[in-house]
Amino acid sequence: MNYFVNEKGYYGDFGGAYIPEMLYPNVEELRQNYLKIIGDAEFQKEFHALLKDYVGRPSPLYLAKRLSEKYNANIFLKREDLNHTGAHKINNTIGQILLAEKLGKKRIIAETGAGQHGVATATVCALRGLECVVYMGEIDIQRQAPNVARMKMLGAKVVSAVSGSKTLKDATNEAMRDWINNPVDTHYIIGSVVGPHPYPDMVSIFQSIISEETKKQLIEQTGNDQPDYVLACVGGGSNAMGMFYHFINDENVKLIAIEAGGKGVDTGFSAATTFLGKEGVLHGSRSILMQTADGQVVEPHSVSAGLDYPGIGPQHAHLFKTTRAEYVSVTDDQALNAGLLCTQMEGIIPAIESAHALAHLERMKFKGGENVVVCLSGRGDKDMDTYMKHFGF
Amino acid sequence: MNRINKIFKEKKNNILSIYYTAGYPGLGDTVAIAAALEKAGADMLEIGFPYSDPVADGPVIQASSKLSLDQGMDLDLLFEQLKELRKTVTIPVLLMGYVNPVLQYGVERFCKSCAEVGVDGCIVPDLPMVEYEEFYKDVFLKYGLSNIFLVTPQTSTERIHKIDSLSNGFIYLLSSSATTGQNLQVSDTTEAYFSRIADLKLNNPTMIGFGISSKETFDKACKYANGGIIGTAFVKAIAAGNLDENIEAFMTKFTS
Numbered sequence: 001m002n003y004f005v006n007e008k009g010y011y012g013d014f015g016g017a018y019i020p021e022m023l024y025p026n027v028e029e030l031r032q033n034y035l036k037i038i039g040d041a042e043f044q045k046e047f048h049a050l051l052k053d054y055v056g057r058p059s060p061l062y063l064a065k066r067l068s069e070k071y072n073a074n075i076f077l078k079r080e081d082l083n084h085t086g087a088h089k090i091n092n093t094i095g096q097i098l099l100a101e102k103l104g105k106k107r108i109i110a111e112t113g114a115g116q117h118g119v120a121t122a123t124v125c126a127l128r129g130l131e132c133v134v135y136m137g138e139i140d141i142q143r144q145a146p147n148v149a150r151m152k153m154l155g156a157k158v159v160s161a162v163s164g165s166k167t168l169k170d171a172t173n174e175a176m177r178d179w180i181n182n183p184v185d186t187h188y189i190i191g192s193v194v195g196p197h198p199y200p201d202m203v204s205i206f207q208s209i210i211s212e213e214t215k216k217q218l219i220e221q222t223g224n225d226q227p228d229y230v231l232a233c234v235g236g237g238s239n240a241m242g243m244f245y246h247f248i249n250d251e252n253v254k255l256i257a258i259e260a261g262g263k264g265v266d267t268g269f270s271a272a273t274t275f276l277g278k279e280g281v282l283h284g285s286r287s288i289l290m291q292t293a294d295g296q297v298v299e300p301h302s303v304s305a306g307l308d309y310p311g312i313g314p315q316h317a318h319l320f321k322t323t324r325a326e327y328v329s330v331t332d333d334q335a336l337n338a339g340l341l342c343t344q345m346e347g348i349i350p351a352i353e354s355a356h357a358l359a360h361l362e363r364m365k366f367k368g369g370e371n372v373v374v375c376l377s378g379r380g381d382k383d384m385d386t387y388m389k390h391f392g393f
Numbered sequence: 394m395n396r397i398n399k400i401f402k403e404k405k406n407n408i409l410s411i412y413y414t415a416g417y418p419g420l421g422d423t424v425a426i427a428a429a430l431e432k433a434g435a436d437m438l439e440i441g442f443p444y445s446d447p448v449a450d451g452p453v454i455q456a457s458s459k460l461s462l463d464q465g466m467d468l469d470l471l472f473e474q475l476k477e478l479r480k481t482v483t484i485p486v487l488l489m490g491y492v493n494p495v496l497q498y499g500v501e502r503f504c505k506s507c508a509e510v511g512v513d514g515c516i517v518p519d520l521p522m523v524e525y526e527e528f529y530k531d532v533f534l535k536y537g538l539s540n541i542f543l544v545t546p547q548t549s550t551e552r553i554h555k556i557d558s559l560s561n562g563f564i565y566l567l568s569s570s571a572t573t574g575q576n577l578q579v580s581d582t583t584e585a586y587f588s589r590i591a592d593l594k595l596n597n598p599t600m601i602g603f604g605i606s607s608k609e610t611f612d613k614a615c616k617y618a619n620g621g622i623i624g625t626a627f628v629k630a631i632a633a634g635n636l637d638e639n640i641e642a643f644m645t646k647f648t649s
Contacts (some may be wrong), residue, residue, distance in 0.1 A: 018492055020449040020518040021543040022570045024552075163455060164445065176448040183547055183570045281493045281519070282446065294467035295497030296445040 001059035003248045003315070003324055009197025012141045014288075014314035017196035018281045026188075027284075029103065033042070038095070039204060050094050051209065054127070055084045057091075059210075061217035061373070066345040067358075073366035076227070077376045078214055078240065081350065084096060087237045087378030088207060089120035090100040093189055095206035097124040100187035107131045107186045111175040112233065113140055113168035114306035114353065115147025116378055117191030122156035132156040135174040137167035140305045147382050165299035168235075168309045172283050192236025193313030196284030200241075200313045207242025214373055215246055226373040227366070231256045233356040234269070235307035237316045239377035244325065254326065257316065258356045260302035261329035272329035273312045274320050282310070287317040303332035303386060304352040306378070310353045330359040336390050338362065339380060350377035352386060396485035396513045397562040400436055401598040401619060408620025409611070409647055410600060411627050412489065414457040415474070416466030417443075418631060423474045428481045429637055433644035435484065439516065439622065441486050442471055442490035448517045451574030453625045457632075468498045468506075468568035473508065475510035477559045489516040500529050504536040514539030520553075523610050526559060539563075545570040546586040550593065557595045564597050566590060566618055568604045574625035577604030577613065587617035623647075 004012040009031070017027055037043055038299075051057040059079045067075045080088040093110075100108060108125050111134070112118030113221075118134040125132035134151055138160045141148050151158050163214040164170040179188045215225040230247055232240035234257040244279050262270035270276060277288040282297060289311035290298040302308040312320075319325040330338075339355030341350055350358060354377045361374070380387065387393065400408065411430050427438055443458035443466055450458070471488075478486065488507060495503050495517060507515065515538055520529070525540060531542050539562030544553055547570055556564060566587070569576045577583075577617045590599060601614035602622030614621030630643040 016517045016524065017521060018524070019521065021548060022449065022545050022567065022572075024521075025545075025547040025549075163452075163459075169446065173446050173448050177451075177572050180449065181571045181575070183545075278497075280496055281491075283448075284519070291493070291497065292467075293497065294469075295494035296462060296467075297493075 001322060001324070003319060003322070005197065005201045011315045013279070014286050014317040015197050015200065015254035016286050017284060018286065019284045020180065021198045022183065023176070026179060026183055027196050033103065034099065034198050034202050035377035037099050043098060043102070047095055047098055051091065054084060055090050055094060056208065058213040058217070059083055061214055061221065063221065064346050067342065067361070070213035070345065070369045071361050071364070071366060073370040073372050075361065076371065076373045077348070078210060078243065078373055080210065080375060080377050081139070081348070081354070081379035085116070085120050085123050087116040087120065087351065088210060088242060089117040089191055090123065091209050091242065092191065092203050092238060093117070093120040093124045093208040096187070096189045097128050097130070100189070101128065103187060105185060105187035107182065108189055109133045109135070109175050109178050109186055110189045111135045111168065111171040112153060112191060113137070113171070113308055113353070114304065115140070115144040115151070115382060116306060118158070119147050119150045119154070120134060121189050122151040122154035125156060126154045133159060133178065135159050135171040135178070137163050137165070137171045138163045139166040140171070142169065143386070144305055144382055169297065176283070192238040193241045193315060194236040194283055194285065194311060200285065200315055203238055204241040204245055204315060207238050210239070210242035210375065211244065211246035214243070218371070222371055226250050226253050227373045229254045229256060229370065229372045231258060231357045231360060231372065232375040233258045233307060233353050234312055234316060235260065235309045235353065235375060236311070237313040239375050241313060241315060243375040248324065255319065255324065256360060257327045258324050258360045259327060259329040260304055260356055261331045262301040264331055265329055269301035271302040271307055271309060271360035274312065274327040275329060278312070285314045287311050287314040288320065303336065304356065306351070306353040307356065328360055331355050334359040334362070336387065339387065340391060342386070348376070350376055351380050352383045353377055395537055395539060395562070400485050401563060404436060404627045406619060407615045408436045408534055408600065409434065410439060410622040411435045412439040412441060412622060412624035413627055413631070414441040414443060414454065414461050415471050416461035417457040418460070418464060420461070420464040422557065422636060423471065424477045425636065426631070426640065427478055427486065429640040430644070431482050431484050433641050434648035435572070435644065436620065437485045437487070437521055439487045439489045442468060442488055442494060444491040444494055447491060449572055451572045451625060453574050453628055455626050468494055468503070472506045472510055474514065479511040485514055486511065487514040488512050492517050493640055501532050504532050504538055508536040512538070514541055516541045516565065518543055522556060522559065541565050543567055544590070546583065547648060553590065553593060557597055560597045562597065563619065564595060564599045565622070566599050567599045568601055571603060573603055575604050576606065577610040591617060597609045
């Protein structure tokens with residue numbers, strides 16, 4: 001089974017580039033150049049130098065001893081929360097900013113939900129001296145105020161998306177509109193493994209550094225580069241794709257993706273795409289999305305702004321359909337409780353996104369001795385307000 | 394003969410096509426607007442079926458789509474309404490919308506429904522040429538539907554020829570690479586682009602759309618193409634007040 005993209009831009013039944021003609025030249029320019037540019041030795045040298053000295057990679061693979069005791073397994077946390085800017089998002093934005101420069105682009109646009117991708121984009125634009133415009137849903141602007149301030153301090157213009165649900169989906173629409181209206185000098189840094197081909201492949205390649213490092217670290221720490229389980233949360237799915245990437249063809253490794261169940265998958269307030277969605281087209285690719293029978297996109301709900309998205313990347317749709325990866329969901333409350341547990345047992349405050357992945361450990365049954373890697377995709381500083389309100393601190 | 398081919402055969406220039414959103418401003422206005430537009434001198438109609446995430450549209454058309462959806466419009470209802478259309482309307486009618494509602498309705502079922510109610514063609518901006526050619530062309534042709542492709546100033550000549558070879562109605566030239574609702578600015582660059590297209594001697598006629606809002610901009614469009622398409626300006630004009638009066642007043646500007 002091929003789990004990766006084919007020459008037509010598809011993962012099995014999913015993917016493609018469903019875009020209006022106005023975006024065709026931009027997307028085609030990327031498609032024709034991205035592999036060549038990324039594969040170039042100079043590019044790789046510059047990319048890895050920045051990952052090492054600017055981002056702070058490799059991120060540690062930390063054996064969480066107290067969580068391991070609690071769950072009767074070796075729980076390793078891949079510490080993407082320790083990256084500069086506080087999440088895995090920077091891996092991709094470093095890659096894409098270098099690519100944009102090679103393509104001669106002068107202006108960068110991005111969309112953001114929790115603000116992590118927006119901050120990561122604003123950061124690399126400041127680093128390289130490029131103009132930066134970030135689209136963010138009006139509601140997310142309110143619930144992620146510290147990240148909005150960070151982006152502004154970094155020199156980015158933050159534009160409020162006021163249509164629809166005023167969250168990530170609408171920010172993505174606005175960013176696409178901006179790109180349509182500025183086709184020549186602008187590069188759109190998509191923050192997840194969504195969008196028209198080649199974005200899902202390109203973003204997953206940049207994020208694959210997560211599993212590349214994990215394999216080496218597992219050899220050092222366990223003597224085996226194949227763990228029993230790999231867990232990651234999924235909104236659009238970029239940290240999960242990076243965490244799964246180099247394990248996908250290791251069929252013995254069980255891949256588990258954790259979606260945001262919101263208030264519960266049957267409550268009408270959920271973002272659990274594989275439970276509630278059907279095949280369709282959103283934001284330029286054929287995937288699985290939450291929609292009405294008439295094909296209108298349903299507004300999702302999650303306590304975590306970064307998972308509040310009605311679709312998943314096409315590669316995830318393929319991994320789901322082929323059952324290569326298991327897709328489960330946890331509720332807002334389960335995630336918040338898992339975040340608190342991790343904080344109090346390991347001294348690590350996780351992003352609520354990452355807490356979704358941790359929450360699934362509670363429901364797994366281990367024999368003892370299994371090696372489990374959880375992608376701790378981001379840190380919880382940005383979520384303090386939500387944690388404070390929920391727990392009454 | 395498909396009504397689209399017929400109109401371009403009979404009237405080679407100054408073809409006026411009007412876009413409006415189905416179910417807007419009132420849910421039941423779809424057919425009445427078509428009839429009023431034909432009476433007021435429109436040569437062709439594009440009826441938009443609304444979508445929740447219309448990335449190629451500007452704020453005016455997006456807002457009309459949202460209101461229409463909120464009022465309960467969907468493709469089943471639209472086809473139900475359009476059953477009445479051909480009792481009064483004789484000019485070509487196209488449906489315009491995004492690919493996901495069509496996929497959920499079923500492409501074959503969609504084309505069949507179009508043919509049954511007398512729709513002559515479709516404009517689906519996010520259905521890529523390669524997907525159309527591989528998966529859907531035969532279905533469209535089976536039901537006698539024209540699929541209209543968009544061309545922008547950035548579209549390569551090679552691609553325009555490919556679009557021309559796959560087209561059987563007209564080619565939709567965007568005045569600029571932009572979402573709907575921007576003003577048409579005919580500069581040296583756009584003039585060069587329109588002239589470049591004219592020089593290609595395409596098999597299909599061309600219509601210019603996006604940014605046409607006045608007689609002046611419509612005349613400019615007609616100078617370079619077989620006609621012009623008006624969307625945002627019309628949708629704005631029918632937002633409030635008496636529908637028939639608004640349509641007549643709007644159309645008088647272009648037909649007098």
